[in-house]
Amino acid sequence: MQYPNALIAGSKIAVCAFSSGVAEAFQPRLALALAQIEALGFKLVLDPNLKYNHQHVSAPKEIRASQLMQYLLDDSIDAIMPPWGGEFAMELLDLLDYDKLAAAKPKWIIGFSDVSTLQIALSTRLGWASMHTANLMQLVPNQQDDVTQAFYHAITLGKGECFSQTPSNYFEKKHSNIIENPETPYNLTEWTNWQTLNWPNKTVSGRLIGGCLDTIVFTLDSPYFDLAHFCESYQQDGVILYIENAELSPTAWLRALLMLKFRGHLSRINALLIGRHAAAIADKQLDFYQALKQAEIHIPIMFDMDIGHQAPNLTLINGALCEITPELELKQTLI
Incomplete structure (x- = not known):
């Protein structure tokens, strides 16, 4: 497996809505989650379509695929965190250029639900490790349970390191x-x-x-x-x-x-x-x-x-x- 770099202060994270975007009613929550990630010292790059959502997607599939490819090929970016899942990440799978991606620096794809559609494709086809965990929209400052806190430790680990988890209460x-x-x-x-x-x-x-x-x-x-x-x-x-x-x-x-x-x-x-x-x-x-x-x-x-x-x-x-x-x-x- 190819493990992306551990995330440290200054690491760049692209917030890419490659499935669903965030409708207006949920944007105060999004603002809190983004502020939480920034408070950890990470630099954010925001998808221009992040705050749009129509018929379950942030934009037509061609636009979403193009934006995602831009982030995946940008070696200054260390991780991609969608706001949450959705319904139609599957539409993008045959629009990605896997030959170009094979030469790019691996990046963490972080989240769950429809995010896993992309994670599995990159992990099984390119050998990129990916992180199935809480979605960005769940990572607000008040989220203090031990299981979620383990995520903040996991993202700091590099190749060769290990971590342990036990059931929630x-x-x-x-x-x-x-x-x-x-x-x-x-x-x-x-x-x-x-x-x-x-x-x-x-x-x-x-x-x-x-x-x-x-x-x-x-x-x-x-x-x-x-x-x-x-x-x-x-x-x-x-x-x-x-x-x-x-x-x-x-x-x-x-x-x-x-x-x-x-x-x-x-x-x-x-x-x-x-x-x-x-x-x-x-x-x-x-x-x-x-x-x-x-x-x-x-x-x-x-x-x-x-x-x-x-x-x-x-x-x-x-x-x-x-x-x-x-x-x-x-x-x-x-x-």
């Missing part, structure tokens, strides 16, 4: 109203309980790769998410796949798991990590746990983790070597 089931109260942190009211299936009483390890299943299920087995090739490339270390679910119903979730199984991907990985489900259960005949059991997956599984749309979010580095102890501590090494 509480998670957010009902989002705070950030329009009425832009400064509000997570509404952490629910007890966190990571659970396991088929988990051995020993350390499980492998290279991390993953993201939002709602989007990456549509790029899987394409040139933008060749999981089989990624697993083959890291056969010696093994691979740990992590996924999270924003909107899939339990029935759609089960179909997605079976698709992963039928295509042979679950037999290629050492473990499957699953975030908490943010989607509501409309059909009471089947819940997410029942769907997981019904898929009959016979590899180590950890679920209800701090990954995805029910904050807080672990910082998971695509490409990093991850070791998970029986005590549920995740140690990631940037090698």
Whole structure:
């Protein structure tokens, strides 16, 4: 893997809305998040389309792709942080020039949700490590929980270094109203309980790769998410796949798991990590746990983790070597 440089005071971060932009009602929150990043000593470059949002995107796909390519090829830029995810990052994947990008300096792509659509493409196709973690719009000064604070440590690490994380104490089931109260942190009211299936009483390890299943299920087995090739490339270390679910119903979730199984991907990985489900259960005949059991997956599984749309979010580095102890501590090494 190619690890981008550690971020230090003076590092330049491009805030690029390559999926959704930020509508006017959310811009006070955006201002707080940008000020928080600047307070850390980072220099910001703002996408001209950052504060526009129409039909789920900040601009037509050609404009978004051109702006993103500009930042990806600019070797003075150290990281790209979208404000948040969205719906249509996928539109950009075949508009990027990967031959030119292969000669550019790797940059951290930071965030989650639709951000992972781009992260996986760059991590699996170019070998750039990327950082699946809280989105920019969540990083306001009042966000002081330990899991989010771990992000600020992770961005200071360089190749060869490592860091560890453990489960949060509480998670957010009902989002705070950030329009009425832009400064509000997570509404952490629910007890966190990571659970396991088929988990051995020993350390499980492998290279991390993953993201939002709602989007990456549509790029899987394409040139933008060749999981089989990624697993083959890291056969010696093994691979740990992590996924999270924003909107899939339990029935759609089960179909997605079976698709992963039928295509042979679950037999290629050492473990499957699953975030908490943010989607509501409309059909009471089947819940997410029942769907997981019904898929009959016979590899180590950890679920209800701090990954995805029910904050807080672990910082998971695509490409990093991850070791998970029986005590549920995740140690990631940037090698």
